[in-house]
Amino acid sequence: MMIFLWRFLLVLLLTALTQIGGLAYLVSFGLVRLAGGRKGVATFCVFLVVYAGATVLTRSVAPLFGRVPLSCGQADMPLAVRSPLFCALNRNYVTPAMKTAAIALARHMETTYPGTVTLALDANFPFFRGFPLLPHLSHNDGRKLDVAFYYRAPDGEPLNGVTRSPLGYFAFEEPQPGDVLPCAGRHDLLSFRWDLDVLQPMFERLPLDEAQTAAAVSWLSTLGTDLGVEKIFIEPHLARRLGVGDDAIRFQGCRAARHDDHIHFQVRP
Ligand SMILES: [Zn+2]
Incomplete structure (x- = not known):
C-alpha cells in the first residue's frame, strides 16, 4: 500500500x-x-x-496545440532562457504571439542597450488550456511569460545573463520606507505570496539596473501593446521606484507571488 x-x-x-x-x-x-x-x-x-x-x-x-518553445541554447539571440532547467522541465512554451512579443522586447532592449540579453524565466507547459504551471496559477494558456530583471555589478557595470538567484526568482527588491504596501498585515493561509526571508541572505547583492528594467516595462506597456501585450505585473513600490505607470501595469493581488523579483506579462488571446 x-x-x-x-x-x-x-x-x-x-x-x-x-x-x-x-x-x-x-x-x-x-x-x-x-x-x-x-x-x-x-x-x-x-x-x-x-x-x-x-x-x-x-x-x-x-x-x-498552439504552443512553441522559447529556445534554450540558441546563440546570437537577444532573448535567452535563464536556465536549461526550464527547457528540461518543459516550462518554456508560449503561444506564437507571445514568442513574437518576447523577441521584440529583447530586440528593443538589445538596440537601446547594445549587447543586452533579456532572460526568460517560467513560461507555460506545452499542452492543454487551463493546466497551470505551478506555482504560477495564471501561466496556464501559453499567453503568460516571466522575464528577469536586469542587474549591474557592484562597481556599476551592466551585467548580462546574470540574475541574483540561480533561477531568477525569489531575490526580492525590498520596499523603501514610506512605500505603499497593499499586502501589509495580511496573513492569508492560501497564498503564493512567499517572502522567503531565510533565502534572502544567500542571494548575491547586485544592484538592480533601474534604467534597463524601467525601459523593458515601459516598452511592454507602450509599443508592446501593438504586439498584443495587455497586462504587466510588478509590485506597486517598484513601479514607483522605476517611474513607470500605465493602465497595463497592474498589481497582481496579495495571494499571487510577489513581483519585485521579476516582470510578468501576458498577451491578448
Ligand atoms: Zn508570471
Whole structure:
C-alpha cells in the first residue's frame, strides 16, 4: 500500500513539475514490468530515456496545440532562457504571439542597450488550456511569460545573463520606507505570496539596473501593446521606484507571488 501511495505521489509531482513527466514514469514502469524487471533502478534509467525522448518529441508536437518553445541554447539571440532547467522541465512554451512579443522586447532592449540579453524565466507547459504551471496559477494558456530583471555589478557595470538567484526568482527588491504596501498585515493561509526571508541572505547583492528594467516595462506597456501585450505585473513600490505607470501595469493581488523579483506579462488571446 505504501509503495502504491509513493508511486502515486511521484506521478503527481512529476506531472506538476513537467506536465509530461508523470505519464513518462507510468510508461517506464509498464515497460520495465513487461520486460520482467522489478528493480527501481531499471525503472529510473528507462524513465530518463523515455522522458528525454518525450521532451524532444514535444518540441515538434506542441505547435499542433498552439504552443512553441522559447529556445534554450540558441546563440546570437537577444532573448535567452535563464536556465536549461526550464527547457528540461518543459516550462518554456508560449503561444506564437507571445514568442513574437518576447523577441521584440529583447530586440528593443538589445538596440537601446547594445549587447543586452533579456532572460526568460517560467513560461507555460506545452499542452492543454487551463493546466497551470505551478506555482504560477495564471501561466496556464501559453499567453503568460516571466522575464528577469536586469542587474549591474557592484562597481556599476551592466551585467548580462546574470540574475541574483540561480533561477531568477525569489531575490526580492525590498520596499523603501514610506512605500505603499497593499499586502501589509495580511496573513492569508492560501497564498503564493512567499517572502522567503531565510533565502534572502544567500542571494548575491547586485544592484538592480533601474534604467534597463524601467525601459523593458515601459516598452511592454507602450509599443508592446501593438504586439498584443495587455497586462504587466510588478509590485506597486517598484513601479514607483522605476517611474513607470500605465493602465497595463497592474498589481497582481496579495495571494499571487510577489513581483519585485521579476516582470510578468501576458498577451491578448
Ligand atoms: Zn508570471
